[in-house]
Amino acid sequence: MDPQSTPSTQRRQFLYIILGGAAAAFAGLAAWPVWRYLLPGRKADLEAKIPVARREVPLGRAFFFNFRGQPAVVLQPAPGQFVALSAVCTHLGCVVQWFPDKTEFLCPCHGGRFNAEGQVLGGPPPKPLTLLPLTIEGDQILVG
Ligand code: FES
Structure with missing residues:
Protein backbone atom coordinates (compact mmCIF):
# COMPACT_ATOMS: atom_id res chain seq x y z
CA MET A 1 0.00 0.00 0.00
CA PRO A 40 -23.01 -16.10 -38.69
CA GLY A 41 -25.45 -18.84 -37.74
CA ARG A 42 -24.03 -22.17 -36.73
CA LYS A 43 -23.86 -24.63 -39.62
CA ALA A 44 -26.16 -27.07 -37.83
CA ASP A 45 -28.76 -24.30 -37.34
CA LEU A 46 -28.50 -23.28 -40.98
CA GLU A 47 -29.07 -26.83 -42.19
CA ALA A 48 -31.74 -27.86 -39.70
CA LYS A 49 -35.17 -28.71 -41.02
CA ILE A 50 -37.91 -26.65 -39.45
CA PRO A 51 -40.94 -28.69 -38.35
CA VAL A 52 -44.45 -27.36 -38.85
CA ALA A 53 -47.39 -29.37 -37.54
CA ARG A 54 -49.80 -30.33 -40.34
CA ARG A 55 -52.74 -29.23 -38.23
CA GLU A 56 -51.32 -25.67 -38.36
CA VAL A 57 -51.89 -25.63 -42.13
CA PRO A 58 -55.55 -26.32 -42.90
CA LEU A 59 -56.72 -26.48 -46.50
CA GLY A 60 -56.48 -23.08 -48.19
CA ARG A 61 -54.67 -21.48 -45.27
CA ALA A 62 -51.13 -20.30 -44.79
CA PHE A 63 -48.89 -20.69 -41.78
CA PHE A 64 -46.10 -18.14 -41.43
CA PHE A 65 -42.99 -19.04 -39.49
CA ASN A 66 -39.32 -18.17 -39.12
CA PHE A 67 -37.09 -20.16 -41.45
CA ARG A 68 -33.41 -19.73 -40.60
CA GLY A 69 -33.97 -16.12 -39.66
CA GLN A 70 -36.23 -15.24 -42.58
CA PRO A 71 -40.02 -15.15 -42.83
CA ALA A 72 -41.44 -18.17 -44.60
CA VAL A 73 -44.84 -19.68 -45.19
CA VAL A 74 -46.36 -23.12 -45.65
CA LEU A 75 -49.76 -23.48 -47.23
CA GLN A 76 -52.03 -26.25 -48.37
CA PRO A 77 -53.53 -25.17 -51.71
CA ALA A 78 -55.13 -28.57 -52.39
CA PRO A 79 -56.01 -31.41 -50.04
CA GLY A 80 -52.80 -33.07 -48.85
CA GLN A 81 -50.61 -30.85 -51.06
CA PHE A 82 -48.24 -28.56 -49.17
CA VAL A 83 -46.03 -25.78 -50.49
CA ALA A 84 -43.30 -23.97 -48.57
CA LEU A 85 -42.12 -20.57 -49.77
CA SER A 86 -40.00 -17.71 -48.62
CA ALA A 87 -42.40 -14.95 -47.54
CA VAL A 88 -39.93 -12.27 -48.63
CA CYS A 89 -41.08 -10.39 -51.71
CA THR A 90 -38.57 -10.58 -54.55
CA HIS A 91 -39.02 -6.90 -55.38
CA LEU A 92 -37.62 -5.04 -52.37
CA GLY A 93 -37.94 -7.57 -49.58
CA CYS A 94 -41.25 -6.81 -47.85
CA VAL A 95 -43.10 -9.70 -46.23
CA VAL A 96 -46.03 -10.90 -48.29
CA GLN A 97 -49.48 -11.66 -46.88
CA TRP A 98 -51.79 -14.52 -47.82
CA PHE A 99 -55.36 -13.77 -48.86
CA PRO A 100 -57.26 -17.06 -48.77
CA ASP A 101 -60.37 -15.64 -50.47
CA LYS A 102 -58.27 -14.65 -53.50
CA THR A 103 -55.87 -17.59 -53.07
CA GLU A 104 -52.91 -15.31 -53.63
CA PHE A 105 -50.14 -13.55 -51.82
CA LEU A 106 -50.11 -9.78 -51.82
CA CYS A 107 -47.12 -7.64 -51.03
CA PRO A 108 -48.22 -4.64 -48.96
CA CYS A 109 -45.36 -2.43 -50.15
CA HIS A 110 -45.95 -2.04 -53.89
CA GLY A 111 -48.81 -4.38 -54.66
CA GLY A 112 -46.86 -7.38 -55.93
CA ARG A 113 -49.08 -10.45 -56.32
CA PHE A 114 -48.10 -14.14 -56.28
CA ASN A 115 -50.13 -17.32 -56.65
CA ALA A 116 -50.06 -20.23 -54.18
CA GLU A 117 -46.94 -21.65 -55.87
CA GLY A 118 -45.17 -18.31 -55.56
CA GLN A 119 -45.39 -17.37 -59.26
CA VAL A 120 -45.73 -13.67 -60.00
CA LEU A 121 -49.27 -12.64 -60.95
CA GLY A 122 -48.71 -8.92 -61.13
CA GLY A 123 -46.87 -5.89 -59.86
CA PRO A 124 -43.16 -5.13 -59.81
CA PRO A 125 -41.64 -8.38 -58.39
CA PRO A 126 -39.08 -9.61 -60.95
CA LYS A 127 -39.22 -13.29 -60.02
CA PRO A 128 -41.26 -15.84 -58.05
CA LEU A 129 -41.11 -16.34 -54.31
CA THR A 130 -38.34 -18.77 -53.43
CA LEU A 131 -39.64 -22.31 -53.16
CA LEU A 132 -38.39 -24.15 -50.05
CA PRO A 133 -37.95 -27.92 -49.99
CA LEU A 134 -40.25 -29.84 -47.71
CA THR A 135 -40.92 -33.40 -46.68
CA ILE A 136 -43.85 -34.87 -44.80
CA GLU A 137 -43.13 -37.14 -41.86
CA GLY A 138 -46.24 -38.25 -40.03
CA ASP A 139 -47.94 -35.18 -38.60
CA GLN A 140 -44.98 -32.96 -39.35
CA ILE A 141 -44.05 -30.90 -42.38
CA LEU A 142 -40.27 -30.56 -42.38
CA VAL A 143 -39.09 -27.50 -44.24
CA GLY A 144 -35.48 -27.23 -45.37
S1 FES B 1 -41.45 -5.07 -52.10
FE1 FES B 1 -43.04 -6.34 -52.77
S2 FES B 1 -43.83 -5.35 -54.48
FE2 FES B 1 -42.24 -4.09 -53.83
Missing part, protein backbone atom coordinates in the same frame (compact mmCIF):
# COMPACT_ATOMS: atom_id res chain seq x y z
CA ASP A 2 1.20 3.49 -0.78
CA PRO A 3 2.44 5.05 2.48
CA GLN A 4 1.11 8.45 1.37
CA SER A 5 -2.39 7.25 0.59
CA THR A 6 -5.05 8.43 2.89
CA PRO A 7 -8.32 6.69 3.67
CA SER A 8 -10.00 9.19 1.33
CA THR A 9 -7.66 8.28 -1.55
CA GLN A 10 -8.14 4.58 -0.92
CA ARG A 11 -11.91 5.02 -0.90
CA ARG A 12 -11.71 6.93 -4.21
CA GLN A 13 -9.58 4.21 -5.81
CA PHE A 14 -11.98 1.57 -4.56
CA LEU A 15 -14.91 3.48 -6.09
CA TYR A 16 -13.05 3.83 -9.40
CA ILE A 17 -12.48 0.08 -9.49
CA ILE A 18 -16.13 -0.65 -8.70
CA LEU A 19 -17.41 1.88 -11.24
CA GLY A 20 -14.95 0.63 -13.89
CA GLY A 21 -16.10 -2.95 -13.34
CA ALA A 22 -19.76 -1.94 -13.51
CA ALA A 23 -19.14 0.06 -16.71
CA ALA A 24 -17.32 -2.89 -18.30
CA ALA A 25 -20.13 -5.29 -17.33
CA PHE A 26 -22.76 -2.89 -18.70
CA ALA A 27 -20.84 -2.45 -21.96
CA GLY A 28 -20.58 -6.23 -22.32
CA LEU A 29 -24.31 -6.68 -21.74
CA ALA A 30 -25.14 -3.95 -24.25
CA ALA A 31 -22.77 -5.35 -26.88
CA TRP A 32 -23.91 -8.99 -26.56
CA PRO A 33 -27.05 -8.73 -28.76
CA VAL A 34 -25.07 -6.88 -31.43
CA TRP A 35 -22.37 -9.54 -31.32
CA ARG A 36 -24.94 -12.34 -31.63
CA TYR A 37 -26.61 -10.54 -34.54
CA LEU A 38 -23.35 -10.16 -36.42
CA LEU A 39 -22.17 -13.73 -35.87
Whole structure:
Protein backbone atom coordinates (compact mmCIF):
# COMPACT_ATOMS: atom_id res chain seq x y z
CA MET A 1 0.00 0.00 0.00
CA ASP A 2 1.20 3.49 -0.78
CA PRO A 3 2.44 5.05 2.48
CA GLN A 4 1.11 8.45 1.37
CA SER A 5 -2.39 7.25 0.59
CA THR A 6 -5.05 8.43 2.89
CA PRO A 7 -8.32 6.69 3.67
CA SER A 8 -10.00 9.19 1.33
CA THR A 9 -7.66 8.28 -1.55
CA GLN A 10 -8.14 4.58 -0.92
CA ARG A 11 -11.91 5.02 -0.90
CA ARG A 12 -11.71 6.93 -4.21
CA GLN A 13 -9.58 4.21 -5.81
CA PHE A 14 -11.98 1.57 -4.56
CA LEU A 15 -14.91 3.48 -6.09
CA TYR A 16 -13.05 3.83 -9.40
CA ILE A 17 -12.48 0.08 -9.49
CA ILE A 18 -16.13 -0.65 -8.70
CA LEU A 19 -17.41 1.88 -11.24
CA GLY A 20 -14.95 0.63 -13.89
CA GLY A 21 -16.10 -2.95 -13.34
CA ALA A 22 -19.76 -1.94 -13.51
CA ALA A 23 -19.14 0.06 -16.71
CA ALA A 24 -17.32 -2.89 -18.30
CA ALA A 25 -20.13 -5.29 -17.33
CA PHE A 26 -22.76 -2.89 -18.70
CA ALA A 27 -20.84 -2.45 -21.96
CA GLY A 28 -20.58 -6.23 -22.32
CA LEU A 29 -24.31 -6.68 -21.74
CA ALA A 30 -25.14 -3.95 -24.25
CA ALA A 31 -22.77 -5.35 -26.88
CA TRP A 32 -23.91 -8.99 -26.56
CA PRO A 33 -27.05 -8.73 -28.76
CA VAL A 34 -25.07 -6.88 -31.43
CA TRP A 35 -22.37 -9.54 -31.32
CA ARG A 36 -24.94 -12.34 -31.63
CA TYR A 37 -26.61 -10.54 -34.54
CA LEU A 38 -23.35 -10.16 -36.42
CA LEU A 39 -22.17 -13.73 -35.87
CA PRO A 40 -23.01 -16.10 -38.69
CA GLY A 41 -25.45 -18.84 -37.74
CA ARG A 42 -24.03 -22.17 -36.73
CA LYS A 43 -23.86 -24.63 -39.62
CA ALA A 44 -26.16 -27.07 -37.83
CA ASP A 45 -28.76 -24.30 -37.34
CA LEU A 46 -28.50 -23.28 -40.98
CA GLU A 47 -29.07 -26.83 -42.19
CA ALA A 48 -31.74 -27.86 -39.70
CA LYS A 49 -35.17 -28.71 -41.02
CA ILE A 50 -37.91 -26.65 -39.45
CA PRO A 51 -40.94 -28.69 -38.35
CA VAL A 52 -44.45 -27.36 -38.85
CA ALA A 53 -47.39 -29.37 -37.54
CA ARG A 54 -49.80 -30.33 -40.34
CA ARG A 55 -52.74 -29.23 -38.23
CA GLU A 56 -51.32 -25.67 -38.36
CA VAL A 57 -51.89 -25.63 -42.13
CA PRO A 58 -55.55 -26.32 -42.90
CA LEU A 59 -56.72 -26.48 -46.50
CA GLY A 60 -56.48 -23.08 -48.19
CA ARG A 61 -54.67 -21.48 -45.27
CA ALA A 62 -51.13 -20.30 -44.79
CA PHE A 63 -48.89 -20.69 -41.78
CA PHE A 64 -46.10 -18.14 -41.43
CA PHE A 65 -42.99 -19.04 -39.49
CA ASN A 66 -39.32 -18.17 -39.12
CA PHE A 67 -37.09 -20.16 -41.45
CA ARG A 68 -33.41 -19.73 -40.60
CA GLY A 69 -33.97 -16.12 -39.66
CA GLN A 70 -36.23 -15.24 -42.58
CA PRO A 71 -40.02 -15.15 -42.83
CA ALA A 72 -41.44 -18.17 -44.60
CA VAL A 73 -44.84 -19.68 -45.19
CA VAL A 74 -46.36 -23.12 -45.65
CA LEU A 75 -49.76 -23.48 -47.23
CA GLN A 76 -52.03 -26.25 -48.37
CA PRO A 77 -53.53 -25.17 -51.71
CA ALA A 78 -55.13 -28.57 -52.39
CA PRO A 79 -56.01 -31.41 -50.04
CA GLY A 80 -52.80 -33.07 -48.85
CA GLN A 81 -50.61 -30.85 -51.06
CA PHE A 82 -48.24 -28.56 -49.17
CA VAL A 83 -46.03 -25.78 -50.49
CA ALA A 84 -43.30 -23.97 -48.57
CA LEU A 85 -42.12 -20.57 -49.77
CA SER A 86 -40.00 -17.71 -48.62
CA ALA A 87 -42.40 -14.95 -47.54
CA VAL A 88 -39.93 -12.27 -48.63
CA CYS A 89 -41.08 -10.39 -51.71
CA THR A 90 -38.57 -10.58 -54.55
CA HIS A 91 -39.02 -6.90 -55.38
CA LEU A 92 -37.62 -5.04 -52.37
CA GLY A 93 -37.94 -7.57 -49.58
CA CYS A 94 -41.25 -6.81 -47.85
CA VAL A 95 -43.10 -9.70 -46.23
CA VAL A 96 -46.03 -10.90 -48.29
CA GLN A 97 -49.48 -11.66 -46.88
CA TRP A 98 -51.79 -14.52 -47.82
CA PHE A 99 -55.36 -13.77 -48.86
CA PRO A 100 -57.26 -17.06 -48.77
CA ASP A 101 -60.37 -15.64 -50.47
CA LYS A 102 -58.27 -14.65 -53.50
CA THR A 103 -55.87 -17.59 -53.07
CA GLU A 104 -52.91 -15.31 -53.63
CA PHE A 105 -50.14 -13.55 -51.82
CA LEU A 106 -50.11 -9.78 -51.82
CA CYS A 107 -47.12 -7.64 -51.03
CA PRO A 108 -48.22 -4.64 -48.96
CA CYS A 109 -45.36 -2.43 -50.15
CA HIS A 110 -45.95 -2.04 -53.89
CA GLY A 111 -48.81 -4.38 -54.66
CA GLY A 112 -46.86 -7.38 -55.93
CA ARG A 113 -49.08 -10.45 -56.32
CA PHE A 114 -48.10 -14.14 -56.28
CA ASN A 115 -50.13 -17.32 -56.65
CA ALA A 116 -50.06 -20.23 -54.18
CA GLU A 117 -46.94 -21.65 -55.87
CA GLY A 118 -45.17 -18.31 -55.56
CA GLN A 119 -45.39 -17.37 -59.26
CA VAL A 120 -45.73 -13.67 -60.00
CA LEU A 121 -49.27 -12.64 -60.95
CA GLY A 122 -48.71 -8.92 -61.13
CA GLY A 123 -46.87 -5.89 -59.86
CA PRO A 124 -43.16 -5.13 -59.81
CA PRO A 125 -41.64 -8.38 -58.39
CA PRO A 126 -39.08 -9.61 -60.95
CA LYS A 127 -39.22 -13.29 -60.02
CA PRO A 128 -41.26 -15.84 -58.05
CA LEU A 129 -41.11 -16.34 -54.31
CA THR A 130 -38.34 -18.77 -53.43
CA LEU A 131 -39.64 -22.31 -53.16
CA LEU A 132 -38.39 -24.15 -50.05
CA PRO A 133 -37.95 -27.92 -49.99
CA LEU A 134 -40.25 -29.84 -47.71
CA THR A 135 -40.92 -33.40 -46.68
CA ILE A 136 -43.85 -34.87 -44.80
CA GLU A 137 -43.13 -37.14 -41.86
CA GLY A 138 -46.24 -38.25 -40.03
CA ASP A 139 -47.94 -35.18 -38.60
CA GLN A 140 -44.98 -32.96 -39.35
CA ILE A 141 -44.05 -30.90 -42.38
CA LEU A 142 -40.27 -30.56 -42.38
CA VAL A 143 -39.09 -27.50 -44.24
CA GLY A 144 -35.48 -27.23 -45.37
S1 FES B 1 -41.45 -5.07 -52.10
FE1 FES B 1 -43.04 -6.34 -52.77
S2 FES B 1 -43.83 -5.35 -54.48
FE2 FES B 1 -42.24 -4.09 -53.83
